[in-house]
Amino acid sequence: MNTFIYSTTRASAVAVGLVLATAVLGLTGATNAEAGTVSKLAFGKTPDGKTVDLYVLKNGRLTVKVMTYGAIITSIETPDRDGELDDVVLGFDDLNGYLGTHPYFGATVGRVANRIAKGKFTLNGKEYTLAANNGPNALHGGLKGFDKVVWKAEELESGDGPSVRMSYVSPDGEEGYPGNLTVSVLFTVTADDKLEIKYTAETDKATPVNLSNHSYFNLGGKHGDSIRGHQVTLYASNYTPVDDALIPTGEIAPVAETTFDLRKPSQLGFLISLLDNTPQGFDHNFVLDKPKGRMGLAARVFDPKSGREMTVSTTEPGVQFYTGNFLDGTNKGKAGVAYKQHQALCLETQHFPDSINQPNFPSTVLEPGQKYTQTTVFAFSVK
Ligand code: BGC
Numbered sequence: 001m002n003t004f005i006y007s008t009t010r011a012s013a014v015a016v017g018l019v020l021a022t023a024v025l026g027l028t029g030a031t032n033a034e035a036g037t038v039s040k041l042a043f044g045k046t047p048d049g050k051t052v053d054l055y056v057l058k059n060g061r062l063t064v065k066v067m068t069y070g071a072i073i074t075s076i077e078t079p080d081r082d083g084e085l086d087d088v089v090l091g092f093d094d095l096n097g098y099l100g101t102h103p104y105f106g107a108t109v110g111r112v113a114n115r116i117a118k119g120k121f122t123l124n125g126k127e128y129t130l131a132a133n134n135g136p137n138a139l140h141g142g143l144k145g146f147d148k149v150v151w152k153a154e155e156l157e158s159g160d161g162p163s164v165r166m167s168y169v170s171p172d173g174e175e176g177y178p179g180n181l182t183v184s185v186l187f188t189v190t191a192d193d194k195l196e197i198k199y200t201a202e203t204d205k206a207t208p209v210n211l212s213n214h215s216y217f218n219l220g221g222k223h224g225d226s227i228r229g230h231q232v233t234l235y236a237s238n239y240t241p242v243d244d245a246l247i248p249t250g251e252i253a254p255v256a257e258t259t260f261d262l263r264k265p266s267q268l269g270f271l272i273s274l275l276d277n278t279p280q281g282f283d284h285n286f287v288l289d290k291p292k293g294r295m296g297l298a299a300r301v302f303d304p305k306s307g308r309e310m311t312v313s314t315t316e317p318g319v320q321f322y323t324g325n326f327l328d329g330t331n332k333g334k335a336g337v338a339y340k341q342h343q344a345l346c347l348e349t350q351h352f353p354d355s356i357n358q359p360n361f362p363s364t365v366l367e368p369g370q371k372y373t374q375t376t377v378f379a380f381s382v383k
Contacts, residue, residue, distance in 0.1 A: 081307025086221030107147035142175030179205030216344035228269030
């Protein structure tokens, strides 16, 4: 059972303060924060006794829950076209589920999202060997990535709405990566039903960094069946083909006249049936068309059954589009539902997989004195 240990008083007090400030100083932009609330629940303890808290961010018609273990999004609740609220992300009802084996449900992934071939790279003349956790390759940060550590949390009013900032210092050498890396992830829910995620990172030695969120979406809700009926648009004219181990070949290939052309809304079931990979489905990085380094649209997902629509915008150059191909019923998640193949889809906004070994991909190297930033916004509506 969760215990309620923090109320919304602070958020209300801030809102009153903002209203007064607006009246006295003629400030604008305070309205979003007024409606939102943030609350904190105890969510349990890790096996080594660390307390885990769950933050509930509520604004507009959107409620997002994010916990300090793995900076994991445990729930995103949003209405369908009849106003019925439901949770549109896969996960578990309690901390125990998340402490077990699962494929990164809702997690903040890093230090480097996706695969690094053979778990090796060379930087400034030095070869580094990472923890291999996907055959010979390193995946999503290694054996104990950012998804399996307890983050520090701080409640904030970001101006856009109620927020929680998670922070973590990844020590030099962790999972084989060089440099002490200070990371923060700011989660905000806005009055117009958007979840904003803003990442920052700084290092004291050159290191690759590629942060992302690994939420599994099913806009049909927690009992939603497969995502084969969802319509997906990806704003990408190119993608990065992969070998059998899902490592990019280095090529940047046009999607035109291939099954990877999702530039118009496309029903996933039909497209997936055309793919000949095993396990079948999309598990590919798409190269976004938006201007480099600037915020722009990555994807749009529509579920004709529930009427829910989600758009994804990002500052990142790519999005890993993954249709839950490896889900095989082993994980029993929320409400005891066994998560089957194509039960959900992920849109992991990020730099391209294995960038550190691919000279023609945008660089993931962060140098001391530089600041890594990335912003991704998930916007929810109905049609
Ligand atoms: C990868 C998949 C992997 C999944 C869960 C995705 O980002 O592209 O290959 O199975 O994460 O780890």
